[in-house]
Amino acid sequence: MTVPGRGGTLALDGVLTADEAALTADRIAALQRPDGAIPWFRGHHLDPWDHVEAAMALDAAGHHDRARAAYEWLARNQLPDGSWYAAYDDGDAERPTDRSRETNFCAYVAVGVLHHHLATGDDPFRRRMWPVVAAAVDFVLDLQHEDGRIGWKREADGAAVTDALLTGCASVHQALRCALRLAELAGDPRPDWELATGRLAHAVRCHPERFLDKSRYSMDWYYPVLGGVLRGEAARARLASRWDEFVVPGLGVRCVLPNPWVTGGESAELALSLWAAGESDRAAEILGAIGHLRAEDGLYWTGYVYADDAVWPEERTSWTAGSVLLAVAALNGHSATTAVFGGDALPDGLAPDCCAGAGHPER
Template sequence: MPLAVPPGAFPGAAYLPGSDVLRLPDGRLRYVPPGARRPVTAPPGDPGALAAAARTRAWLERGAVPGSDGAERAIAARSLLNIRLLVLPGGAAIAAARDRWDYVWPRDAGWMAAALAATGHHAESRAVLRFLARAQLPDGTWEARYRPDGSPVLDGRAPQLDANGWFLWSLWLHTRTGDRWGDARELWPAARRAADAAAGSLGPDGLPPAGADYWERETLYPNLGTAAPLRAGLRAAADVARGLGHRREARRYARAAARLDAAIGREFAPRGYPRTTAPGSGADAAVNFLAPPFAPPEEGVRRAVEESALRLRAESGGIVPGERWPAGRGVAWTPATALFMLSAAASGRGEEADRWLGWLAAHRTALGAFPEKVGPAGRPGSAAPLGWTEAIVVLALAAEEGRVPVPPVPGG
């Protein structure tokens, strides 16, 4: 397991500048040696620890650290280093370095791969994508989560179809941000299976079936948290297929994306893009999956994002995932909050994105990690760093610099 630093742990500790080596209050250094899965604690000035710090600084310098000023770049750098710590040897990108979170959720892993790709760390994003390709089921889908060795966790959770969309989108972003067509060619069999499964999941109404969304709860009706990622993924798959010369597949995925787009416009748009097609399902943070950087801007989507931000506000000022979130409004969820930052940043609404970043940054742990949750008193809680939130923030800052392209609309 990587260096696990729960909220409130190691009071008085601090990272060596630009590194993931932790200096404890007594001067000792705690870090993860190369190739290891567990941290060690070394004396002050330990050569191995200092070398590890130098390696992380060099790693940051090989890519881009987005941000409009020093404060934003410091946030981005810490988030990138936290993501780097969560990507284990072999490409297993665990959700967080804590028991019960130290698994690979394909959704979270895809986002971490995207953040790495958008900042020029293509070797690491390729490793994560390769892990996901190896873990893929024969039917082109993924289980809800995996152990770092790639074995599925079979605990009764249903496969979550949004993983197909996120894998395809992150592969496309990896390809487009670094001209990585060799990687796209290598991963094409997995991409084709994922896109075929996504296209094949669409019913007569053009929507994927009801199932578990990013809440990891089953819905009785088709949900936006699955439909929107699949739309982005199918558009991405069509573009990758076209770039690789697979014209028949490109046309098939483009048609599926168009069917899904029409169904979203027919079934979700008239209700303001709620969580599901059921009446009264309420606003959901997944509306951001329809906005840039996943799709070109649409005025109706922009209005729905704005309205959802008001309806999903938590007591602490952050966001809850949905209007009917079963835990109530007492605890904010940082991934949901960061999604509003991302769509604002990618849509050119810089002041709005800055406000969301200000809230998120003010509720990090003392070591600068984004937690999963923020309580009503404003204290960070649960797992930290949470890879999904770290990735969303990096992508938002990168989007403000034009580093996160939008998958093209086929025929658009």
């Protein structure tokens, strides 16, 4: 295992050689449009969350100019209310294909901007992007309920969808903590964000009944850990609780029960969650198990239906490759990646006065 600093080489025994990781990063970069947009693959759509995930992988691999271009695309194409559309045809900002605006998609820019700043030390970039982040967070928090959960999205006509998703809200929690750190760096205190972050964390940690039941999906299982809501023994207990349901030894992680389908993105995200819970060896095992999804060009197939011995769907996405590189980067100690996914130095927000004994997670 090599240990990069801000940039550096990514390699992990049994998972990726340095040359293989570099090839994967180059292939993600090759999918990027000249205007900075990173679609799933050329000819498919871009969504803001996966666009940021791919950009973070580029930073982890040292492609800082490419990553900065991805964030500048977001800055140029932010809507007046601080949001972005849920999907754009091939990343073309003039051709949105889904005009709803999803809260977790919009919040994730905060994670990416902080990650890029930590990877590069680029203060002018951070200052330029701060208003973008602030507007995005305000859009997201406009959909927060008093009980802490955050509504899924606004429809194309502006109507609020009040139902909340556990996975999405756990992702928003990570983003809010990164946004609070950016606020500190900007010298722009946001006490309302601190309160919102604490209420959201409490809802995810203690009140699963407030969210739509998506327990068939592995993301609802591990995202409270990945999003930084659970740490320490609580995180390890959650990951142990459904391990046998979702993990297929030697193949990876199921996306949804009862389907015999393992997916690269969920597997890499579980590896990141395991790393955050202090289980790096198991994280490396999961990453090693999805080697069968790696294509010759360095990208990764989205998934594999093991009952049929078939790759499905037949697509290799920027975000699947990106999630693998980010997991490898965390295990390698890449400082920017460990900061945004470990969260030890990120603000926690203010815990609400509810449910005695349910304060901040163990750190």
